Amino acid sequence: MELVFTLHAKRQMVERGISKQQVIDTIKKGGKVRQTDGLLASYAYIKVAFKIRGEKYIIKTVMIT
Numbered sequence: 001m002e003l004v005f006t007l008h009a010k011r012q013m014v015e016r017g018i019s020k021q022q023v024i025d026t027i028k029k030g031g032k033v034r035q036t037d038g039l040l041a042s043y044a045y046i047k048v049a050f051k052i053r054g055e056k057y058i059i060k061t062v063m064i065t
Helices: 007-016 019-031
Strands: 002-005 031-034 038-043 046-053 056-064
Touching: 002 007, 002 019, 007 056, 019 038, 019 046, 019 056
Parallel strands: 002 056
Antiparallel strands: 031 038, 038 046, 046 056
C-alpha cells in the first residue's frame, strides 16, 4: 500500500496528532462509505477521506470525530 498525502492531509495530521500508522489502520480496518470522489473510512475516532489510483492511496483529508 503506497500512501500519498496531500498537503492539506499532512497539516491536519500534525494539528490533530494523528500518525501515519493510525491512517493505515483506519483504511485497513475501518468501515468505508463511497463518496463523490473516493471513499471515507471510519475507525475508532478517526475518519480518512481518500481515493485509490492504481496502487496508490491518495489521502485527501484526516478528521477526528
